[in-house]
Amino acid sequence: MAGGNPLGLGRDIAIDLGTANTLVYVRGQGVVLNEPSIVAVDMRDGKPVAVGWEAKRMVGRTPNHIKSVRPLKDGVIADFEVCEKMLRYFIQQVHASRWSKPRMVICVPSGITGVEQRAVQDAAEYAGARKPVHIIEEPMAAAIGAGIAVHEPAGNMIVDIGGGTTEVAVISLGGIVVAQSVRVAGDEISQAIGDYVKKEFGLDIGENTAEEIKIQMGSAWRLEEEFTADIGGRDSLTGLPRQIELTTEHVREAIEEPITAIIDALKSTLDRTPPELAADIMENGIVLSGGGALLAGLTQRVTHETGMRSFVAPDPLYAVVLGSGQALENIEAMRGLLTQTGID
Numbered sequence: 001m002a003g004g005n006p007l008g009l010g011r012d013i014a015i016d017l018g019t020a021n022t023l024v025y026v027r028g029q030g031v032v033l034n035e036p037s038i039v040a041v042d043m044r045d046g047k048p049v050a051v052g053w054e055a056k057r058m059v060g061r062t063p064n065h066i067k068s069v070r071p072l073k074d075g076v077i078a079d080f081e082v083c084e085k086m087l088r089y090f091i092q093q094v095h096a097s098r099w100s101k102p103r104m105v106i107c108v109p110s111g112i113t114g115v116e117q118r119a120v121q122d123a124a125e126y127a128g129a130r131k132p133v134h135i136i137e138e139p140m141a142a143a144i145g146a147g148i149a150v151h152e153p154a155g156n157m158i159v160d161i162g163g164g165t166t167e168v169a170v171i172s173l174g175g176i177v178v179a180q181s182v183r184v185a186g187d188e189i190s191q192a193i194g195d196y197v198k199k200e201f202g203l204d205i206g207e208n209t210a211e212e213i214k215i216q217m218g219s220a221w222r223l224e225e226e227f228t229a230d231i232g233g234r235d236s237l238t239g240l241p242r243q244i245e246l247t248t249e250h251v252r253e254a255i256e257e258p259i260t261a262i263i264d265a266l267k268s269t270l271d272r273t274p275p276e277l278a279a280d281i282m283e284n285g286i287v288l289s290g291g292g293a294l295l296a297g298l299t300q301r302v303t304h305e306t307g308m309r310s311f312v313a314p315d316p317l318y319a320v321v322l323g324s325g326q327a328l329e330n331i332e333a334m335r336g337l338l339t340q341t342g343i344d
Contacts, residue, residue: 011026011027011094011095011097011100011102012026012027012102012103012104012105012328012331013025013026013027013091013094013095013102013103013104013105013129013328014027014104014105014106014107014321014324014325014327014328015087015090015104015105015106015107015124015321015324016107016138016141016320016321016324017037017072017087017106017107017108017120018037018072018075018162018163018164018320019037019070019072019073019074019075019162019163019164019165019185019187020036020037020162020163020164020186020187020291021034021035021036021037021163021291021317022034022035022036022037022052022086022087022090023317023318023320023321024090024091024093024094024321025321025322025324025325025328026094026095027325027328027329028329030325031318031321031322031325032094033090033093033094034317034318035051035052035053035090036052036053036055036056037070037071037072037086037163038051038052038055038056038059038068038069038070039051039055039068039069039070039071039082039085039086040054040055040058040062040066040067040068040069041066041067041068041069041082042065042066043065043066043067044065046081048082048085048086048089049066051085051086051089051090052089052090055068056208059206059207059208060206060207060208069082071083071086072164073164074164074165074183075108075109075112075138075162075164075165075181075183076108076109076112076116076119076120076164077116077119077120077123080119080122080123083123084123084126084127085127087123087124087127088126088127088128091127091128091129092128095128101128101129101130102128102129102130103129103130103134103328103331104124104129104130104133104134105133105134105135105136105324105325105327105328105331106120106121106124106129106133106134106135106136106324107135107136107137107138107141107320107321107324108120108135108136108137108138109137109138109164109165109167109181110137110138110139110167110169110176110179110180110181111165111179111180111181112181117135120133120135121133121135134331136323136324136327137167137169137176137179138160138162138165138167138320139158139160139167139168139169139171139176139179140169140171140176140323141319141320141321141323141324141327142158142160142167142289142290142313142319142320142323143156143158143169143171143287143323144322144323144324144326144327145289145313145315145318145319145320145321145322145323145324145325145326146158146287146289146313146314146319146323147313147314148171148287150171150174151173151174152172152173153172153173154172154277154280154284155170155171155172155177155273155274155276155277155278155279155280155281155284156170156171156172156280156281156284156287157169157170157171157269157270157273157281157284157286157287158171158286158287158289159262159266159286159287159288159289159293159302160289160290160319160320161185161186161262161288161289161290161291161292161293161295162185162186162290162291162292162320163185163186163187163291164183164185164186164187165181165182165183165184165185166181166182166184166185166262166265166290166292167179167180167181168180168181168182168265168266168269169269170269170273170277170281172277172280177273177274177277178269178272178273179269180265180268180269182261182262182265184258184261184262184265185258185262185290185292186214186290186291186292188258188261189214189218189255189258189259189292189295190207190210190211190214191210192254192255192257192258193205193210193213193214193218193251193254193255194207194209194210195254196250196253196254197210197231197233197244197246197254198236200250201244201246202235202236202237203231203233203234203235203236203242203244204233204234204235204236205231205232205233205234206233209231209232209233213229213231213246213251214251214255214295215294216229217229217246217248217251218251218252218255218295218296219248219251219252219295219296219297220252220255220259220295220296220297220298220300220301221296221297221298221300221301221304222252222297223248223296223297226247226248226249227247227248228245228246228247228248229245229246230243230244230245230246231243231244231245231246259295259298259301262292263301263302263305266286266302266305266306267305267306270306281308282308285308285309285310285311286302286306286308286309286310286311287310287311287312287313288302288310288311288312288313288316289312289313289316289319289320290316290317290319290320291316291317293312293313293316294312294316294317299311299312
């Protein structure tokens with residue numbers, strides 16, 4: 001952890017405050033923290049018992065007085081107090097000095113309202129960031145992190161599939177030309193798996209199990225080798241533990257609806273793209289980033305549906321935080337480029 005630097009004075013930090021995970025980039029060091037955006041809170045006094053990985057392991061396994069809270073929902077803050085505590089914890093992990101406040105760049109979804117954006121800035125300031133907290137829109141950060149030359153006069157399309165939101169944007173000349181933010185992403189896909197297993201097999205499964213099925217068995221296109229796995233849960237009727245055999249075809253059927261919603265957002269963004277930029281995208285292809293980009297067969301599905309080449313960014317999980325980090329490293333050079341995205 002970065003806490004060992006005795007000269008951690010006024011360190012600059014970039015944060016990808018995600019619905020599922022929070023990633024922290026420290027200037028000069030790179031990504032130093034990647035933890036789930038979950039806090040276990042003791043309901044008796046409101047104090048956090050655990051944050052991040054420790055809290056994630058507790059989900060669905062807590063006694064009555066401890067509650068697992070995810071302070072962000074659909075990319076925006078749902079529980080301000082808990083979010084501020086979580087941010088404070090993460091900042092303390094990487095910023096050793098108590099006497100100085102770090103300069104901060106923080107990511108927000110492109111479809112966010114002014115009030116929601118203000119809440120993010122306030123939470124970061126209360127948690128110990130130096131004022132003003134700079135804001136960068138996620139699609140722009142993802143594009144920079146994916147290695148796209150954002151300031152060129154050429155159209156590039158980025159699709160960032162996170163935990164709470166999917167951001168689709170066409171970027172040219174350092175600005176977002178058209179964008180769409182839909183609140184269907186990784187969480188919805190996991191939820192769809194849980195609902196499907198309950199409906200088809202009468203089995204209740206936990207959040208973490210549904211996520212594990214998504215990661216290990218999820219696919220958006222036919223697999224070369226389909227396989228099955230034994231899944232354990234609680235029988236909806238008897239209330240007793242039971243196991244079922246789930247196939248990759250079942251999982252594909254389960255997640256069809258959220259995948260279609262993501263593809264529809266992509267198509268409607270292409271529909272609103274100026275013709276010159278559409279021609280550029282045809283040539284450059286569609287870049288996928290975020291955790292959702294790791295879903296097996298998603299690139300084939302996108303290519304099949306749009307007729308355009310699509311590929312996954314080099315480091316999809318880290319694209320947004322690396323892009324924010326690059327904006328932070330070159331905050332002076334990028335000031336002009338990022339004025340439209342909130343860094344001023």
